[in-house]
Amino acid sequence: MESIKHIPLPERGTKLTEEQAMKLAISEAYKGATRVSPNPLVGSVVLDAQGGFLACGHHEFYGGPHAEVNALKNLSSAELKDAHVFVTLEPCAHEGKTPSCAKMMAKLPLKKVTFGLIDPNPLVAGQGADILRNAGIDAEVFSSADPKEDREIKTLLEEVCEAFLWNFREKKVFVALKMASSLDGQVALRSGESQWITGPESREYVHYLRACYDAILVGKGTIDFDNPSLNVRHPEINKKNKVVVIDGEAELLHRFTDLKLAQIHAASDVFWCVAEDMKENVEKTLKTLSIAPQIIYVKTNVGGDLNLEDLLAQLHLKGLRSVMVEGGAFTASSFIDQGLVNRIYMFQAPIIMGSGGSRSWTETVRVPTMKDKIHVKNPRYLTFGSDFMITGTF
Numbered sequence: 001m002e003s004i005k006h007i008p009l010p011e012r013g014t015k016l017t018e019e020q021a022m023k024l025a026i027s028e029a030y031k032g033a034t035r036v037s038p039n040p041l042v043g044s045v046v047l048d049a050q051g052g053f054l055a056c057g058h059h060e061f062y063g064g065p066h067a068e069v070n071a072l073k074n075l076s077s078a079e080l081k082d083a084h085v086f087v088t089l090e091p092c093a094h095e096g097k098t099p100s101c102a103k104m105m106a107k108l109p110l111k112k113v114t115f116g117l118i119d120p121n122p123l124v125a126g127q128g129a130d131i132l133r134n135a136g137i138d139a140e141v142f143s144s145a146d147p148k149e150d151r152e153i154k155t156l157l158e159e160v161c162e163a164f165l166w167n168f169r170e171k172k173v174f175v176a177l178k179m180a181s182s183l184d185g186q187v188a189l190r191s192g193e194s195q196w197i198t199g200p201e202s203r204e205y206v207h208y209l210r211a212c213y214d215a216i217l218v219g220k221g222t223i224d225f226d227n228p229s230l231n232v233r234h235p236e237i238n239k240k241n242k243v244v245v246i247d248g249e250a251e252l253l254h255r256f257t258d259l260k261l262a263q264i265h266a267a268s269d270v271f272w273c274v275a276e277d278m279k280e281n282v283e284k285t286l287k288t289l290s291i292a293p294q295i296i297y298v299k300t301n302v303g304g305d306l307n308l309e310d311l312l313a314q315l316h317l318k319g320l321r322s323v324m325v326e327g328g329a330f331t332a333s334s335f336i337d338q339g340l341v342n343r344i345y346m347f348q349a350p351i352i353m354g355s356g357g358s359r360s361w362t363e364t365v366r367v368p369t370m371k372d373k374i375h376v377k378n379p380r381y382l383t384f385g386s387d388f389m390i391t392g393t394f
């Protein structure tokens, strides 16, 4: 997943195989990672009639031109004669914020369009390909004759727009979980101290990850212990993110204006999740605040904890399409325990904190037998300074 983000651009005219062209299109797509939500990340590559590299493009920002438009925009009709276009997602058939890409491409002298995935959006699904075929352009879903390459590239194609696919297929918020732990899986001392477990290289990457999701979600304990800013601080990214706080009994709400995050984020970008039955108390507290976050009332489970599925459904209604859960221990554990995490980013530092006086990030998870262990799928491993990061899906 990570190495695919850094494929160097070939010289114009360099011959590429279909597999190389699709991988390059995926690499291009990632360039929009911090700016396209809730649209999908999409990349495109154009090869000439001889299979030589001509151009590439990606969907750069929400509402902006699509990847195919950016890839094709500087090429003449002569250059495009019998050209082969690769796109990670089926070209759109409908007019939305931008004109239909399939209709635009149908007017060009292309020979073939290969796309990675059929668009799950019912306004597109299969129709983009039909528009191209009706114009005499061969339009096909990507496949490789090499079964290993085929599997690998299809996984990469799903991963590059996994949040969008989840949103469309399940009508739910995509949940990523990021935690930093010691080698022995501890995320904080019992005293609450946890800064810093990982090094500056890991932490800079976390700021990139923050920008890839619509909101950062934390539990009340993390606000109380760390008073975090929860914003994006990255030398190359300028993005205002949203913040979600779980505070079932609204214990910290009265301190909202004193919190660092209230000074950094617009109050309307902060979602404070409390139990439905706290309404009366919350209304009273709100009257005492000069600025207040958006309140999300959430159903509770039998034990009184907020029902996280309902919480995510409420966030979906508010327009959020992805969140990155950043702890703390209890919150991370609750999301894992309830099977609500789509992707994990687990940073591990070469230190030992000892379970005697520390907190684990799976403290509420019970695996009765080894048969029940929870698997991380398609795991990938990266290093940041002296830390190690594993990412994968559930």
Ligand SMILES: NC(=O)c1ccc[n+]([C@@H]2O[C@H](COP(=O)([O-])OP(=O)(O)OC[C@H]3O[C@@H](n4cnc5c(N)ncnc54)[C@H](OP(=O)(O)O)[C@@H]3O)[C@@H](O)[C@H]2O)c1
Binding pocket: 178, 179, 180, 181, 186, 187, 188, 189, 191, 192, 193, 194, 195, 197, 218, 219, 220, 221, 222, 223, 225, 226, 246, 247, 248, 249, 251, 304, 305, 306, 307, 308, 326, 327, 328, 329, 330, 331, 332, 334
């Ligand atoms: N290493 C890391 O990556 C990392 C990241 C973040 C934080 N941390 C550390 O983790 C520690 C905080 O962890 P923590 O477990 O004490 O706090 P936390 O997970 O931040 O917050 C836990 C509290 O949030 C509320 N909460 C969470 N899930 C809930 C649910 N489903 N329903 C209702 N309420 C829910 C509960 O409040 P109520 O008790 O009011 O019900 C719960 O006590 C700190 O030491 C912090 O520094 C480490």
